Amino acid sequence: MHRLSIIIILLYLLSTAVYIAYFFFQKKMTREGGYSFLLAGFIVHSGMLGYAFIMAGALPASNLSENLSIVAWAVAGVFLLLRYKFDLKILGVYAAPLAALTLITASQLPNHPPEAVNLFKSFWLTVHVIAIFIGEAAFALACGVGIFYLMQEHAIKNKKHGFFYKRLPSLDLLDSTGYACIVVGFILLTLGLISGFIYAKSIWGRFWSWDTKEVWSIISWLVYVALLHQRLTVGWRGRRAAIMAIIGFCALLFTFFGVNFLLKGHHDTFTKF
Amino acid sequence: MKPNRAEIVLLGLNHKTAPIELRECIAFSKEETADSLLKLKASSSISELIIYSTCNRVEILMVTSQQQSAIDAAKAHISEFKRIAVPKFEKALYVHVNENAVRHVFMVAASLDSMIIGEPQILGQIKEAYRIATTKQTSGVLLNRLLHRAFFVAKKVRSETGIGDSAVSVSYAATELARKIFGDLSGKQVMLIGAGEMAELAVEHLIRHRVGTIFVANRTFKRGVELADRFNGQAIRMEEINDHLKKVDIIISSTGAPGYMVTCAHVKDSMRSRRNRPLFFIDIAVPRDIEPAINRINNAYVYDIDDLKGIIDENIDERRKEAFKAERIIDEAVIRFQEWQGNLDVVPTIVDLRDKLERIVKTEMEKTLHGLKHLTESDHSALNRMTDAVVKKILHDPALFLKSDGCYGDKAVYMDMTRRLFRLDEME
Numbered sequence: 001m002h003r004l005s006i007i008i009i010l011l012y013l014l015s016t017a018v019y020i021a022y023f024f025f026q027k028k029m030t031r032e033g034g035y036s037f038l039l040a041g042f043i044v045h046s047g048m049l050g051y052a053f054i055m056a057g058a059l060p061a062s063n064l065s066e067n068l069s070i071v072a073w074a075v076a077g078v079f080l081l082l083r084y085k086f087d088l089k090i091l092g093v094y095a096a097p098l099a100a101l102t103l104i105t106a107s108q109l110p111n112h113p114p115e116a117v118n119l120f121k122s123f124w125l126t127v128h129v130i131a132i133f134i135g136e137a138a139f140a141l142a143c144g145v146g147i148f149y150l151m152q153e154h155a156i157k158n159k160k161h162g163f164f165y166k167r168l169p170s171l172d173l174l175d176s177t178g179y180a181c182i183v184v185g186f187i188l189l190t191l192g193l194i195s196g197f198i199y200a201k202s203i204w205g206r207f208w209s210w211d212t213k214e215v216w217s218i219i220s221w222l223v224y225v226a227l228l229h230q231r232l233t234v235g236w237r238g239r240r241a242a243i244m245a246i247i248g249f250c251a252l253l254f255t256f257f258g259v260n261f262l263l264k265g266h267h268d269t270f271t272k273f
Numbered sequence: 274m275k276p277n278r279a280e281i282v283l284l285g286l287n288h289k290t291a292p293i294e295l296r297e298c299i300a301f302s303k304e305e306t307a308d309s310l311l312k313l314k315a316s317s318s319i320s321e322l323i324i325y326s327t328c329n330r331v332e333i334l335m336v337t338s339q340q341q342s343a344i345d346a347a348k349a350h351i352s353e354f355k356r357i358a359v360p361k362f363e364k365a366l367y368v369h370v371n372e373n374a375v376r377h378v379f380m381v382a383a384s385l386d387s388m389i390i391g392e393p394q395i396l397g398q399i400k401e402a403y404r405i406a407t408t409k410q411t412s413g414v415l416l417n418r419l420l421h422r423a424f425f426v427a428k429k430v431r432s433e434t435g436i437g438d439s440a441v442s443v444s445y446a447a448t449e450l451a452r453k454i455f456g457d458l459s460g461k462q463v464m465l466i467g468a469g470e471m472a473e474l475a476v477e478h479l480i481r482h483r484v485g486t487i488f489v490a491n492r493t494f495k496r497g498v499e500l501a502d503r504f505n506g507q508a509i510r511m512e513e514i515n516d517h518l519k520k521v522d523i524i525i526s527s528t529g530a531p532g533y534m535v536t537c538a539h540v541k542d543s544m545r546s547r548r549n550r551p552l553f554f555i556d557i558a559v560p561r562d563i564e565p566a567i568n569r570i571n572n573a574y575v576y577d578i579d580d581l582k583g584i585i586d587e588n589i590d591e592r593r594k595e596a597f598k599a600e601r602i603i604d605e606a607v608i609r610f611q612e613w614q615g616n617l618d619v620v621p622t623i624v625d626l627r628d629k630l631e632r633i634v635k636t637e638m639e640k641t642l643h644g645l646k647h648l649t650e651s652d653h654s655a656l657n658r659m660t661d662a663v664v665k666k667i668l669h670d671p672a673l674f675l676k677s678d679g680c681y682g683d684k685a686v687y688m689d690m691t692r693r694l695f696r697l698d699e700m701e
Contacts, residue, residue: 156453157568159580161587170456171551235548238572 004048005069005107011041012076012100019092023167034092035083038099042076045103049073061129064260068106070129074137075099078184082141086177088169094144124199128192135188136252139224142181143249146242149174153239175237178245186224193217216255223248278618279320279685281415282340283374284347284366285332288388291365299355299362301326303405310411313350318342321413323420325402327395329388334378336415344368375419375610379603382423383430384437390592391436396427414617414689419610426606433602434595439588443581444474446588447555448482451523454553454574458482464521466490466514466535467528468500471557475525476504488521490514492528518543518552525555526562534562540573555581613698617688623672625697630667634660 015037022030049070052060060066079095082088148168155165168174196217197207208214227244230236236244286299301309306324313333314322321336337343348366352359369377380386384395403420406412412420431437440446448458455461462485465476476487487506490513491497497508509517511534518524518539526534540552549572556563556577568575616622638660642648648656675687692698 152453156450156574159576159583161584165453170452171454172456234545235550237549238551240571 002107004044005103008041008045008048009100009103009107011037011044012072012096012103015041015092015096016100019096023090023093026167031089031092034096035080035089038076038092038096039080041099042073042080045069045073045076059126059129063109063111065106065109065111067129067133068102068109070133071136072099072102072106074134075102075140078134078137078141078181082177082181085180086173088145088173088177090167090169091141091144091148091177094148095141098140098144122199122202124195124202127195128199130192131188131195132192135185135192136256138181138185138188139245139249139252142178142185142245145174145178145181146245146249149178149242150239150246153242171238175241178242179231179237182224182227182241182245182248186221186228189217189221189224193221213255213259216251216259220248220251220255223251279336279338279415280340281371281374281419282335282337282343283332283369283377284335284344285330286362286365286367287330287332287386290367291362295362295365296328296331298357299326299331299351300328301331303401305354306402307405307409309350309354310406310409312354313346314409314411316343316346318346321416322411323402323406323416325399327398330381330386332381334374334416334419336413340370372607372611376603376607378419378423379426379606382427383599383603384427385430385596385599385603389441390589390596391441393431393437396424400424414685415614418613418689422606422610426603430599430602434598436592436595436599438595439591441585441588441592442474443471443557443578443585444478446581446584447475447525447576448478450555450574450576450584451479451553452482454551455522458484458523460485461522462486462488462520463506463523463525464488464490464509464514464517465500465504465506466511466524466526466562467492467530467558468496469527469557472525472527472555473500475555475557479523480504484523488517490517492530515539515543519546522551523553523555524563525557527557528562529558530562531560533564535567536564537566537570540567540570544570544572557581616692616698617685619675619684619688622688622691622697623668623675626671626691626695627664627668629695629697630664634664 015034018030018037019034021027022034049060059070061070075095076099079091079099082091149171151164152168152171152174155161155168156171196214200209201207223244227236227241227248230244231241286296288296291299301324306326309324310322313319313324313335318337318339319335320338323334325332325334333347335343335347348359348363351357351362377386382396382399384391384393387395399420403412406416440449451458451461458479459482461479463476463479465472465487468491480487487501487504488509489497489501489504489506490509490511491500492511494508494510497510500506501508514534518535524535528534535554544552551572551574554563554567554573554575556575559578561577563575563577565575565577567573616625638656642653642656671691675691
């Protein structure tokens with residue numbers, strides 16, 4: 001299993017390198033190359049996760065290492081899907097290294113076999129974990145798109161048409177892609193939270209227990225609610241939407257990492273190492 | 274080298290050597306070009322001929338074995354045809370021979386010699402000139418090959434360097450910017466305030482990107498209606514401008530008015546009902562029509578004429594850098610062309626032909642001998658002598674023909690024919 005991880009990391013890293021080359025030289029071959037390596041990495045990664053799932057009968061999500069591996073898989077997967085829908089191939093230069101770094105971090109963390117596997121053999125927990133992580137991947141990409149948007153907007157507003165201006169796509173494309181990511185992420189995050197509550201009810205007998213992780217999840221969720229609400233009512237788009245996407249992702253990151261290390265909660269056991 | 278070897282000679286003037294008055298005076302129309310081709314071709318010293326004339330250059334490309342008399346004939350023709358004394362234009366003329374002429378043609382076709390480097394029209398103009406020359410049958414083996422190579426080089430330069438990538442006109446730069454903001458321009462609504470050549474050009478550029486309705490506001494409503502008709506748009510009154518800010522996406526302004534036509538307050542107002550959809554102002558007017566502070570409003574972008582000119586200057590620098598890369602491609606092509614031209618001589622053609630025959634004989638012999646193991650060493654040498662004699666005998670008559678004056682007129686035609694018949698040049 002470990003050797004497989006290394007192969008996946010290598011594929012993601014190759015994809016990163018080729019995408020960076022694409023960013024600089026803008027050659028079609030590099031673009032397709034970056035995509036192919038990422039796709040190959042994603043397929044092997046899917047296989048590895050699927051195998052682990054079948055062998056254990058439960059999602060391999062019992063510690064931070066395994067969780068991060070799923071996140072890396074989701075980032076690659078969401079980007080590959082996004083690539084079909086939107087003509088935003090340059091985002092590979094953000095998605096590929098993100099997937100690679102996440103998986104490298106995962107591989108460096110201790111990965112002890114879980115003690116209470118039974119905890120994970122629940123339908124609701126599986127839904128919870130998958131929905132949350134794919135949602136987070138979508139938000140991660142929304143954040144990347146938001147950063148691209150701010151860079152491109154800066155270039156246009158300040159009339160400095162340099163390196164990035166030429167390589168980044170139109171503001172409209174960045175804005176609509178970011179919006180699509182947020183919508184997908186939001187739906188999945190909501191689904192993940194609901195399934196989490198249902199699972200909590202079945203385990204601890206109550207939906208809500210003022211656990212720090214729960215509170216921070218709701219805070220992140222509310223950031224996205226605010227963003228979507230403003231967009232639908234007064235048409236918050238462009239710069240504000242991009243900044244909110246970045247803030248929202250920071251809140252999510254804190255929920256994911258910060259809460260584990262700084263505060264305590266019942267996600268402790270499987271999101272800490 | 275023999276004294277009467279065919280040479281490629283180019284004689285011409287361009288925007289660098291001749292002022293516009295002189296270029297206007299000497300420029301050839303299509304009919305005049307065709308006419309001149311026939312007249313000049315009649316002179317005994319010129320065996321092949323192409324003339325191209327654009328607003329920035331007039332060039333006569335010839336193949337001749339008597340350089341000086343061909344040049345004199347060309348000068349005399351210009352003088353006579355255009356009724357201008359030779360001394361009046363002689364100083365502006367440049368003459369390139371062989372390698373330099375080939376390089377010059379490649380540079381021109383690849384738009385490296387243009388006033389605006391990388392402008393795309395020149396290639397089409399040369400193609401048209403070549404077409405005329407072929408219909409008048411004034412182009413031959415050398416110029417056919419040269420022009421085909423030039424088209425190939427031009428295409429290669431365009432695809433492998435960024436020479437034509439960036440906008441170098443105000444209207445084009447504005448359209449490019451609009452595309453960076455809106456992505457797809459189809460269906461985007463445009464408002465033109467005032468009129469003017471540059472503004473109208475910009476609108477035409479936008480129309481090519483299938484923009485939606487075009488509103489035209491003009492101080493005199495009648496003029497507005499005329500313009501609107503031209504763009505298939507709709508004329509509005511000046512008082513309606515602010516109201517229309519709510520629905521249009523791109524505003525091009527070019528009035529002579531002293532104050533701002535659109536102010537910050539107007540834009541802030543309309544942004545609410547636009548639900549923050551982006552607004553792009555192109556302000557071509559001096560003094561400016563659009564309040565510059567609008568650029569600081571979210572989702573509103575203002576470019577004035579200086580901003581656009583700044584972009585164009587940057588882009589022109591960019592093109593110059595790319596032109597540097599292009600010259601490498603051209604150097605290579607010049608060398609390749611000269612190799613080809615050198616091979617058109619008698620000796621290399623016969624040598625190549627003999628090599629090819631010997632190669633064929635050798636491989637076939639090896640194949641055959643492989644199956645005939647019982648032959649002795651002396652059998653082998655007898656067979657070799659036989660095949661050598663066959664090659665020699667086959668080569669005898671063609672070599673004699675090519676070397677002698679059996680081929681009248683244009684030797685290059687026969688060399689080229691021989692090389693093509695036996696496929697002596699590697700295909701590209």
